[in-house]
Amino acid sequence: MERLQKVIAQAGITSRRKAEGLITSGKVSVNGHKVTELGTKVDASKDEVVVDGVPINKEEPVYFLMYKPTGVISSVSDEFGRKVVTDYIDVEQRIYPIGRLDFDTSGLLLLTNDGEFANLLMHPKYKIKKTYIAKVEGMPLRETLKKLEKGVQLEDGKTAPAQVKVKKTDKTKNSSIVEISIHEGKNRQVRRMLEAVGHPVLKLKRENYGFLHLRGMNAGEFRELKPHEVKQLRELAVT
Numbered sequence: 001m002e003r004l005q006k007v008i009a010q011a012g013i014t015s016r017r018k019a020e021g022l023i024t025s026g027k028v029s030v031n032g033h034k035v036t037e038l039g040t041k042v043d044a045s046k047d048e049v050v051v052d053g054v055p056i057n058k059e060e061p062v063y064f065l066m067y068k069p070t071g072v073i074s075s076v077s078d079e080f081g082r083k084v085v086t087d088y089i090d091v092e093q094r095i096y097p098i099g100r101l102d103f104d105t106s107g108l109l110l111l112t113n114d115g116e117f118a119n120l121l122m123h124p125k126y127k128i129k130k131t132y133i134a135k136v137e138g139m140p141l142r143e144t145l146k147k148l149e150k151g152v153q154l155e156d157g158k159t160a161p162a163q164v165k166v167k168k169t170d171k172t173k174n175s176s177i178v179e180i181s182i183h184e185g186k187n188r189q190v191r192r193m194l195e196a197v198g199h200p201v202l203k204l205k206r207e208n209y210g211f212l213h214l215r216g217m218n219a220g221e222f223r224e225l226k227p228h229e230v231k232q233l234r235e236l237a238v239t
């Protein structure tokens, strides 16, 4: 038996804190009875938990890969009415993004309604490689790349080793295109790493997530992941 808010959060519907709000505001029922007590314990495999009229465990798990455009929030709703990533994908299931890309960052984003899968991919213990293409100010020196490769000190700790390549430099515009691969997911990590070594990011795009890529897709487009891709991601996460 587990606490109701935990079961709702694990089903991927929302965070545990927001699940508590759903319970206390009378949006949740268990086996046909409204429950507003936060301490309530349920058996996720037997009890029927319904949130906003929809049974939580009855949804088919779905998995999407999206090419997030810039100027879109990686969330399911926004208090200021700005566009959110789920506006692009019209499905019945309550999907949400796995991790996030900044408002100003474009690129590969996964979405699902499978809470266990999302937790697996986001868990800091499991290190999936993500590759970004950044347009930066200036022309990084070799020793600067070395610093990024070794890890740089940010205010919330030192970053793990990264792989970095300069793809192109533009002397007249004093800017460069840098490819950087990291395994962690600290908030605004790539921007902060490059800023820390003196090369502020002008533009950022995530091109790869593990073996997944964006080739052939335009910003705003999405596709369902194939079952073998979902399986491979699970394997990648735990190895």
Ligand code: URA
Binding pocket: 100, 101, 102, 105, 187, 188, 189, 190, 191, 192, 204
């Ligand atoms: N690093 C960033 O700085 N921003 C993102 O959106 C993702 C990684």
